[in-house]
Structures are given as C-alpha cells and as structure tokens.
Amino acid sequence: MSYDNTTNRETYKYTQSEGLLQIDDAIKIYKRGKIEVVALRGLTCDFKAGEITVIMGPSGCGKTTLLNMIGGLDRLNSGKIIVNGEDIAQYTDNQVEQYRRKKIGFVFQFMNLIPELTAEENILLPLELSKTLTPQTAQFVDSLLEIVGLTDRKTHRPDELSGGEQQRVSIAAALANNPDIILCDEPTGELDTDSKRVIMALLRSVIEQFPGKTMIIVSHDSELKEIADRMYYIRDGAISHKFSKEDLRELNGETQGEDGLPSSTYRPIDSNRVKEMALLELREVDHYVRDKIEKIEKKLHPV
Ligand SMILES: Nc1ncnc2c1ncn2[C@@H]1O[C@H](COP(=O)(O)OP(=O)(O)OP(=O)(O)O)[C@@H](O)[C@H]1O
Ligand SMILES: [Mg+2]
Numbered sequence: 001m002s003y004d005n006t007t008n009r010e011t012y013k014y015t016q017s018e019g020l021l022q023i024d025d026a027i028k029i030y031k032r033g034k035i036e037v038v039a040l041r042g043l044t045c046d047f048k049a050g051e052i053t054v055i056m057g058p059s060g061c062g063k064t065t066l067l068n069m070i071g072g073l074d075r076l077n078s079g080k081i082i083v084n085g086e087d088i089a090q091y092t093d094n095q096v097e098q099y100r101r102k103k104i105g106f107v108f109q110f111m112n113l114i115p116e117l118t119a120e121e122n123i124l125l126p127l128e129l130s131k132t133l134t135p136q137t138a139q140f141v142d143s144l145l146e147i148v149g150l151t152d153r154k155t156h157r158p159d160e161l162s163g164g165e166q167q168r169v170s171i172a173a174a175l176a177n178n179p180d181i182i183l184c185d186e187p188t189g190e191l192d193t194d195s196k197r198v199i200m201a202l203l204r205s206v207i208e209q210f211p212g213k214t215m216i217i218v219s220h221d222s223e224l225k226e227i228a229d230r231m232y233y234i235r236d237g238a239i240s241h242k243f244s245k246e247d248l249r250e251l252n253g254e255t256q257g258e259d260g261l262p263s264s265t266y267r268p269i270d271s272n273r274v275k276e277m278a279l280l281e282l283r284e285v286d287h288y289v290r291d292k293i294e295k296i297e298k299k300l301h302p303v
Contacts, residue, residue, distance in 0.1 A: 021047040026079035039065040041237035050211035057234035058287040063218040072100035101130040105174030109186035111166040113158045126176045144172040164195025184217040220288045222281045
C-alpha cells in the first residue's frame with residue numbers, strides 16, 4: 001500500500017512538474033566517416049518558464065548541440081525532449097518544422113540578420129515565413145522595436161547599426177513569433193562591454209515582461225550569471241554542475257534574510273560553493289583563451 005502511494009506520488013510529481021522543458025537522457029552522436037563524436041552523453045536537465053538558464057562549459061562540450069536539439073534544428077540519437085508534456089524527439093519532420101517556427105526564437109552570436117533588409121523588415125521576416133501576418137502586424141513590430149529601444153532605427157539596415165543595435169534587432173526578430181522558448185547562443189560574444197551590458201539588461205527585461213517564456217543562454221562569459229535564474233555547467237556532453245537561484249543570489253552577492261538583513265548575518269555563505277564556482281570560471285576562461293589563441297595561431301600560420 002505504502003509502495004503504491006509512493007509510486008503514485010512520483011508519477012503525479014512528474015506529470016505536474018513545473019518544468020516547461022525537460023531533457024531526459026539525451027544522446028547525440030555525430031558521425032564523420034569512421035569517426036564518432038559523442039556530443040551529448042545522456043544529458044538530463046530541465047528548464048522553467050519565466051526563468052533564464054545560463055549554460056556554460058568548455059569549447060566542444062555540447063552546448064550548441066543541446067540548443068540545436070531543443071530548437072528542432074537536429075535530432076537526438078536517443079532520449080526525450082519534453083516540451084509542454086510532448087516529446088518533440090518523437091515528432092515527424094513536419095511537426096518539428098511547425099514546432100521550430102511557432103515555439104522557438106533563436107538569437108545567435110553572429111546576428112543572423114539579412115543585410116539587405118531594414119530593422120523592421122528583419123523583424124517581419126519570421127512572421128512572413130510562418131505566414132502569420134495580420135492587420136495588426138505592423139503595430140506589433142513597432143511594439144517589438146520599442147521593447148528593444150530601436151523605434152528610431154526602424155528603417156536602418158544592419159550595416160547602419162552598431163553591433164549592440166544589430167543584436168537588439170535579432171532579439172526583436174526572435175520574439176516576433178511569440179515563441180515559448182528563446183535560445184541564445186553566445187548572444188554577447190561579439191560585443192564590447194557597454195553593448196554587452198545593454199543586451200544583458202534587455203534579455204532580463206524580456207523574461208520579466210514575458211514570464212510565460214523560457215530563455216536559455218549559452219555563453220563563455222560568467223558575467224551572464226548576473227541575469228540568470230539558474231546555471232548549468234556541461235562537461236563532455238553531460239551536466240556536471242547545477243547552480244540554483246539561491247546559489248546564484250549568494251554568488252552575485254544579493255543575499256537577504258527574511259527580515260531584509262543580509263542572510264550572511266544568519267547563514268554563512270557556503271565558501272566551498274563559492275570556491276567551486278570560482279574554479280569553474282577560471283577553467284572556463286582558460287579554455288576560452290586557449291581556443292582564441294589556437295584560432296589566431298591558425299590564421300597566422302595556416303598549414
Ligand atoms: N555537425 C557536426 N558534425 C560532427 N561533429 C560535430 C558537429 N557539430 C558538433 N560536432 C562535435 O560535437 C562536439 C560538441 O560540439 P558543440 O558545437 O555542441 O560544442 P560547444 O559546447 O557549443 O562548443 P563552443 O563553446 O566552441 O561553441 C564537438 O566535439 C564538435 O566537434
Ligand atoms: Mg557552440
């Protein structure tokens with residue numbers, strides 16, 4: 001009897017989970033001739049609506065692969081991707097395409113804008129592709145331009161905009177289809193510090209304004225933890241570390257007790273957790289720098 005109760009409770013917990021998006025035992029193997037690369041090695045995690053999850057990890061650990069799987073750009077070898085209770089890994093190609101167009105917004109490092117189109121036209125493009133133009137569309141695009149602070153740049157083409165402004169157009173375009181899930185791959189990777197801060201604030205304000213959406217940001221930049229609700233580290237295709245909202249609040253130095261006093265008065269900050277984080281950040285910087293050096297060396301001395 002007690003066994004049954006437990007089982008029922010567990011089932012209930014699973015089906016009623018708050019997680020909008022659950023990845024369960026995801027495996028992705030790329031094959032190049034005889035060489036096999038295991039990009040995702042049984043990765044399991046979940047993402048919640050109204051939250052920003054930042055994903056970090058060394059180059060080649062599987063971050064972009066994971067985003068591509070969630071975004072329906074590629075398929076898993078096995079495992080589940082449960083979105084609002086449905087496993088998209090089981091979808092037909094047609095269903096995946098519909099899902100990608102309606103539910104997903106992408107923001108990439110190299111802003112994926114069409115150079116010949118104005119800011120407004122670039123934002124309209126996803127709506128034209130999904131044939132969801134309505135008489136209210138123009139007004140809607142205006143409101144997206146306002147959200148990203150570019151009302152006065154409406155008719156500018158990408159080459160007439162700064163890097164930060166271009167990324168703001170990309171974010172507006174990613175929002176155009178009113179997607180449930182916004183996937184950002186290194187959204188600040190190409191930006192100077194000031195533009196990066198603007199984009200970080202904008203991404204945060206998007207999730208505050210649209211709490212029904214889930215945002216996942218992949219980055220090498222640990223500063224992004226400032227806008228994160230949770231953070232995952234990936235190593236060799238699987239989650240190696242998870243940092244909760246509470247962990248991040250402590251790490252970002254925002255601890256507060258119930259009465260508003262800093263909680264460190266009552267609860268000492270878990271120094272091991274801080275050290276663990278610091279170590280991960282250092283490793284991240286190390287990998288990032290090594291990767292950059294390798295790329296520059298290859299350019300200088302091509303074989
Ligand atoms: N289309 C592909 N064909 C073959 N191997 C691939 C393909 N895409 C990715 N890989 C390999 O899968 C692994 C994971 O790649 P992925 O692009 O997900 O890494 P990443 O964590 O995004 O790295 P970075 O931080 O450098 O962007 C890497 O070893 C990569 O070489
Ligand atoms: Mg990548």
